[in-house]
Amino acid sequence: MIRCLAIDDEPLALSQLKSYISKVPFLELVEACQSPIAAMKVLAEQPVDAIFIDINMPDLNGLSFVRTLVHPPLVVFTTAYSEYAIEGYKVDAVDYLLKPFGLDDFQRAANKVLRQYELTHGTGTLTQAPAPLLSTAGDDDIIFVKTEYKVVSISISKIRYVEAMSEYLRIYLEDEVKPITALLSMKKLEERLPQNFMRVHRSYIVNLLKIQEVTRNRILMDEKTYIPVSDSYKDAFNAYLEKRSLMK
Numbered sequence: 001m002i003r004c005l006a007i008d009d010e011p012l013a014l015s016q017l018k019s020y021i022s023k024v025p026f027l028e029l030v031e032a033c034q035s036p037i038a039a040m041k042v043l044a045e046q047p048v049d050a051i052f053i054d055i056n057m058p059d060l061n062g063l064s065f066v067r068t069l070v071h072p073p074l075v076v077f078t079t080a081y082s083e084y085a086i087e088g089y090k091v092d093a094v095d096y097l098l099k100p101f102g103l104d105d106f107q108r109a110a111n112k113v114l115r116q117y118e119l120t121h122g123t124g125t126l127t128q129a130p131a132p133l134l135s136t137a138g139d140d141d142i143i144f145v146k147t148e149y150k151v152v153s154i155s156i157s158k159i160r161y162v163e164a165m166s167e168y169l170r171i172y173l174e175d176e177v178k179p180i181t182a183l184l185s186m187k188k189l190e191e192r193l194p195q196n197f198m199r200v201h202r203s204y205i206v207n208l209l210k211i212q213e214v215t216r217n218r219i220l221m222d223e224k225t226y227i228p229v230s231d232s233y234k235d236a237f238n239a240y241l242e243k244r245s246l247m248k
Helices: 011-022 036-045 062-068 082-090 103-121 186-192 231-244
Strands: 002-007 027-033 050-054 074-079 095-098 142-147 150-155 159-165 168-173 180-183 197-201 204-207 213-215 218-222 225-228
Touching: 002 011, 002 036, 002 103, 011 027, 011 050, 011 103, 027 036, 036 050, 036 062, 050 062, 050 103, 062 074, 074 103, 095 103, 103 186, 103 231, 142 180, 150 168, 159 186, 159 218, 186 197, 186 204, 197 225, 197 231, 204 225
Parallel strands: 002 027, 002 050, 050 074, 074 095
Antiparallel strands: 142 150, 159 168, 159 204, 168 180, 197 204, 213 218, 218 225
């Protein structure tokens, strides 16, 4: 179970968070707090793996609160103000929920928390993932994406890496010289991919099983392809490497 805190100064919003958390099998609510000050006390006394926190709160807002934490848990920000999104990602938030959001949106954010938790802790799947958001065939390895004027099937296990290009994605496959270009968001594809895929940069997702070499903050996928690891994602990526490293 992923132990989490819900933090929001609005009683109705806090009640909604509590309700959503109770509906996700792998989340366990430690405490619901109406202020960051109350949350500080809980964090000092109990282990917490993740926090769902509003940004716009009196006295101490959510962003400032997270920045005060020496070893912050996984963070999902919730707010009614979209302009906070970029600031949220600057403090390595796992996700950002814009109010009002529904259970589906919350479930997607919780799934991201789950993937990040498993990568950091080296654990297996805590629960069965919800139904994928992209069209799938009977085999879980297959997804369908729109490219040009047709729909094509892609074997997930053959994806080497994905590159974001404005509103499009380039999906690079094994044994294919040219990538598949699809009108699809990085977020939607990321939600469908299994645990062996990791976001390492704003513009890149890599299949961890296809990595050949890592040099400093660059991933070598083949002799001609280097993918950068950005500061926002390097901690999770380095944690993955350390879990599987045989070096002293």
